[in-house]
Amino acid sequence: MFGGGGVLALLALLVPAPSPPNLAAGQALFALTAATGLGVAALSIRRPGALRSERFDTLFMVLGNLCALTSALGEALHFGTTYSEHVALWPMVFAAGFLGRRLLWVQAVLTPPLLALTVYARSLIVGTGERWWIEALVLAVPVVVTGLIIGFFRAAAEDEAEELTQQVGTDPLTGLANRRALHAEFGRLAARVPPGHRVAVIMLDLDHFKQVNDRYGHRVGDEVLRCFAAVLRDHAQPHDLLVRVGGEEFVWVTAEAALDPVMARVEAARAAHAAHPDARAVTVSAGLVCHEASEPLSAGHLDDLLGRADAALYAAKAAGRNCLHLYGGPRPVLEPA
Structure with a gap:
């Protein structure tokens, strides 16, 4: 996810923008997104144990949300469009699939205000109307629900795997x-x-x-x-x-x-x-x-x-x-x- 986001940000820098609201600011945000995403991807390649350590879970959650925010605002400033707001789904899926269960709930609580901030800032940049909060709500609900569903199935799979592991290592007759x-x-x-x-x-x-x-x-x-x-x-x-x-x-x-x-x-x-x-x-x-x-x-x-x-x-x-x-x-x- 981080690597893909970083590559997309680099490609966005190469795409010409006919009438950008603020080209320099958009390029700066895309550069920040690319540096963060590719940096985390490089870390995962050089030190894969870092991604498996719970010590870095909070940091990765923060960086994922940072990339989602900077990419969405970078697009609005660079191109005047709003497609990148859907990237907010990535940190939610990342938390549900890879981080601890506690951080999944933190991400679920954090996603709506972050999306509201993104949509509101974009409305100021490209002038999409005063009822920005309705669009933010429409975006946030499916993102949060999708993450919670993924988290539910992940928890069920982990519980089943733990039970199977215990069964494999347990004598069924005596329980030893x-x-x-x-x-x-x-x-x-x-x-x-x-x-x-x-x-x-x-x-x-x-x-x-x-x-x-x-x-x-x-x-x-x-x-x-x-x-x-x-x-x-x-x-x-x-x-x-x-x-x-x-x-x-x-x-x-x-x-x-x-x-x-x-x-x-x-x-x-x-x-x-x-x-x-x-x-x-x-x-x-x-x-x-x-x-x-x-x-x-x-x-x-x-x-x-x-x-x-x-x-x-x-x-x-x-x-x-x-x-x-x-x-x-x-x-x-x-x-x-």
Whole structure:
């Protein structure tokens, strides 16, 4: 939009004007429009991130309205015509399609007085009559309504996209994150770990789960999985990451200043699930690994941590299941008899 407006302003400077009301003033306004429009277009090419940053939204809204105003008045002064007043639709569409929702309403409120100013100034320049306010109103209503309609459909599309994103990254049976979302969510969790805290990755597996499906059917098996997911939520902290990676296998990512509280929460979750009536007496084996607090953590560490947690889980299974094993620890932590 800015680039197109800038090019049109440059072309207007090249078109001869037979009897301009004020040629110099019109050329100056067209030059200002061209410089602003092409300047913003050049910025978007050299630094595309600037257009995606909300810090510049208000500036772009102001510049868009400035271009609409200067182009309309420039035409009236340069040619004595009034076609450019319809360019007022561009800032409205720009706000509806690209800026934040708050600025869309600001633009909707700002458009009528700006159009009134433009039409009134043009009436003074070319003498189009005293009832300029009627023309301003006729121009403003469709411009504002068009922008609000675009904003409505944009908001609906964004809400639908957000819902689809959540569905893609969510396990439909348990409501936990799925394997697809694990890496992205782990990166966000790693970025907000408080200093001095250690990130722990726990791999959990429901013992002999296949026997539940074989004996009671998959519907009951699904109830057991949902039960365990609910138990994990009850024992997780608000910023923990809970993932069903497949079948009866789950991953729990958390952060603590010490290891003992993590192990205590895992043990409490295992005991709570085993005692739950919907668990069908299914026990849980777990493998736990901690990232050293002295080493910077990033999303790239996840695969290594998962591998170690998986190795600890297999050690717990080898020890007889129904226990927690710490990676590198001397022996599993067994469920009390």
